[in-house]
Amino acid sequence: MAELVTNPTPEQEMLNWGRLLLDGIPYADLVAARDRSGDVSWFDHWMATADRYEQLADAALLAGHRRTAAELLLTGSLAAQYGQFLWFDERRQRGQERKAELYRRAAPLLDPPAERFDLPIDDTSIPGYIRVPRGAESPQPCVVLLGGLESTKEESFRFEELLLERGMAIATFDGPGQGEMFPETPLRGDYERYTSKVVDALVADPRIDSTRIAVLGRSLGGYYALRSASLDPRFVACVSWGGFVDMDGWDTETPMTKASWQYVSAMKTMDEAREFVCKNLDSRPVLHQLKVPTYVLHGSLDEIPDSEIDVLVEHAVNAQLEIDIEPEGDHCCHNLGPEPRLRMADWLADRLGTTC
Amino acid sequence: MAELVTNPTPEQEMLNWGRLLLDGIPYADLVAARDRSGDVSWFDHWMATADRYEQLADAALLAGHRRTAAELLLTGSLAAQYGQFLWFDERRQRGQERKAELYRRAAPLLDPPAERFDLPIDDTSIPGYIRVPRGAESPQPCVVLLGGLESTKEESFRFEELLLERGMAIATFDGPGQGEMFPETPLRGDYERYTSKVVDALVADPRIDSTRIAVLGRSLGGYYALRSASLDPRFVACVSWGGFVDMDGWDTETPMTKASWQYVSAMKTMDEAREFVCKNLDSRPVLHQLKVPTYVLHGSLDEIPDSEIDVLVEHAVNAQLEIDIEPEGDHCCHNLGPEPRLRMADWLADRLGTTC
Secondary structure, X not given: OOOOOOOOOHHHHHOOHXXXXXXXXXXXXXXXXXXXXXOOOHHHHHHHHHHHHHHHHHHHHHOXXXXXXXXXXXXXXXXXXXXXXXOOOHHHHHHHHHHHHHHHHHHHHOOOOOEEEEEEEOOEEEEEEEXXXXXXXXXXXXXXXXXXXXXXXXOOXXXXXXXXXXXXXXXXXXXXXXXXXXXXXXXXXXXXXXXXXXXXXXXXOOOEEEEEEEEEEEOHHHHHHHHHHHHOOOEEEEEEEOOOOEOOOHHHOOHHHHHHHHHHHOOOOHXXXXXXXXXXXXXXXXXXXXXXXXEEEXXXXXXXXXXXXXXXXXXXXXXXXXXXXXXXOOHXXXXXXXXXXXXXXXXXXXXXXXXX | OOOOOOOOOHHHHHOOHHHHHHHOOOHHHHHHHHOOOOOOOHHHHHHHHHHHHHHHHXXXXXXXXXXXXXXXXXXXXXXXXXXXXXXXXXXXXXXXXHHHHHHHHHHHHOOOOOEEEEEEEOOEEEEEEEEOOOOOOOOEEEEEEEOOOOOOOOOOXXXXXXXXXXXXXXXXXXXXXXXXXXXXXXXXXXXXXXXXXXXXXXXXXXOEEEEEEEEEEEOHHHHHHHHHHHHOOOEEEEEEEOOOOEOOOHHXXXXXXXXXXXXXXXXXXXXXXHHHHHHHOEOOOOHHHOOXXXXXXXXXXXXXXXXXXXXXXXXXXXXXXXXXXXXXXXXXXXXXXXXXXXXXXXXXXXXXXXXX
């Protein structure tokens, strides 16, 4: 039933409808984008969609409908995200900025709100958000959510809801190569430094239980999650959702994935990008330091091969690994519906001792 | 962009993906149903899907994951609903029973729970559920939700969430011709008697503010909502979501819609069904009694023609009508994404005086 498309066009790669729908893009918008007039580009179509959502949100705010405004601004933010996805020219940055702007407007209207933080690091800062379940009296456990190669802190809303309703706070941020951080700070090998800065802020927050902080990352974020949990002992649990541990599979990646690597690493040529990425993204040397319960969700139809799981098992010799391989799952198992996401949320709830 | 399909096959009619997705069927399940093996019927496929969700839910319950179990049982219930939709033989009843059974298991696990009621009427009873927002101290406003020609009390969950998070309680039930009531009580002309029995129970419930009760119905339920609000002065607001006021358009309805009418009215022949339905479903004589704010959402691509709105305006001369016609909307505007649903939820919140 599930198909592995070989040599997909950018739009085919883009159109992982399972991903877009589960993250919150309405089906009606996907159909409209697919069936758009031939003289409107994918980018222009989605940016206009984002504008329309913002106008509807403004009208909702005027009418006092904050909850609806939040929903519409979130959807507009996602529209801008998926508009820029296919491009590696100035449109990319425009789309990213629009996404961040619309989410930032939604943030205070969300329930619970997403509270903005900007944490100083080196000569720049880490932008992010924290959301804490309402009505909680004692300090709450927290899950730090990591974006990936082209996903950012604005795209995890639906998954955040699963964690929040199970009694966990969440923190999201953009690290090197991601979203608002990218212009000043392209991809680096030490993403875990940024994760740890966020943990510094969380342990200083009286609403958060510093003994119950977990990390979850999706796609490249799964790589970062494994690395962050290996190198920061304050994490008590880790989830790698469609992640990996090294870039030995570079050659089998799709052209668009490779173009994304070149873009986020700000390398002039693809050869330089390849060398930089393969050298700087390799967690094998640190995985023996991973000592916490770690859940790994992987789909066998992913362009990331099953063999990456073998490499993880080989090196993470001190971790309590739970490996969950879905034979029919694509990248991050986006084609399998909400059930694997519920599984990850429950696994985290069990590890962090919340009831649900 | 939107297309009006003429003479659709049953499966084409069925596959209003906008409806199914917005009501909670995962996209992955729709794709799997579409791409199922040729030797598995639509019915058998979805009933197996329902079984799979129940098994996953049982496993979740064993692990203490009540919230996930609720979600999985709900999804299984919807799978059974959409499995039976295409059939008018014994499968229909099997699917309906399975849907009701799975929802009934989900009900106490929902947040807030769906509390079952069975209200005596004549020599039978009206089965339904009430959900009241958590943590509310004073009596809450309530919206009574009415199903339609083949939709029942189990299918409004996603829409209920919109109302609950805006501070409104909800009540759902099966009336004549619907779900659990159908075997004993086929379609009748006095659905409003059943609605009023539910209102009797609501006004006796100390958690409900008897001065703030509204009614919303979808499709045929929109017809029932207009009629119920005309004949029961305890309703203070009304929403007709893709409804109508008479059956003068019988001839232009699709074959499957006509077959549905014959089934729910338990008539032996289509001629009898036509006569019974056209005679018993006509609210023109009572619409002058509609005196409350009434919101009407209609899509011009619906098989229910725009002219039904003209008939409503002509007869509901004492109501405060807000007519919202979407030129590109299909039946119930299911093809337009979540935005029209947010609009209806906010309209009700404004009428019932809740903040959101």
